[in-house]
Amino acid sequence: MSTCSTGTITIRPATIQDSEQIRQIYNQYITKPVTFEARIPTEEEFRQRVSGILAFYPYLVAESQGTIVGYAYAHAQAQRAAFKWNAELSIYLAPESAGHGLGKALYTAMLHLLKLQGIKTAYALITVPNKASQGLHERMGFKLEWIQPRAGFKDGSWHDVAWYLLPLAEACEAPEDTIPASEIDPSQFAQILADANQMLKS
DSSP: OOOEEETTEEEEEOOGGGHHHHHHHHHTTTTSTTSOOSSOOOHHHHHHHHHHHHTTSOEEEEEETTEEEEEEEEEESSSSGGGTTEEEEEEEEOGGGTTSSHHHHHHHHHHHHHHHHTOOEEEEEEEESOHHHHHHHHHTTOEEEEEEEEEEEETTEEEEEEEEEEEOSOOOSSOOOOOOGGGSOHHHHHHHHHHHHHHHHO
């Protein structure tokens, strides 16, 4: 798949070779309740995690002069077969890259790709309060469905989690099966990346 440059930042599909740089960004959040993990996964654990996601879902990175400065991916919202028309999104940016429209560009591309996969509903789970993440999701059209109280205990206190939802397509009576991201038409995939990168120029 082609990569479309936007000057200093390029949004492109992630590869397994990116896993360590992605892990280093994730490591900057591991001590915060943004994630409920208590320790940073090892290089091999994280590599396997990235590989598992790439097997079906979109995984995008934002790169600046060879350094990954942000990433977004989708994954299963729940494991049972009947949930497969849902996907949960995650996004992490290097702190210095936040607040410049990168999150919007990554998410815009992700949502278009999920639609092409046949995903009907996108979810985002956000530890609250998190004004930056909540603001991004609300600007992208996500609606707050409910707040899960005391969802996790970390750093000596309980934290609530907000469930956000965005319908991507009509929930018809006989939905077509979903497809892996690798089966999306390459020209459509490339155009989505081009459009996302153009957003960073404007």
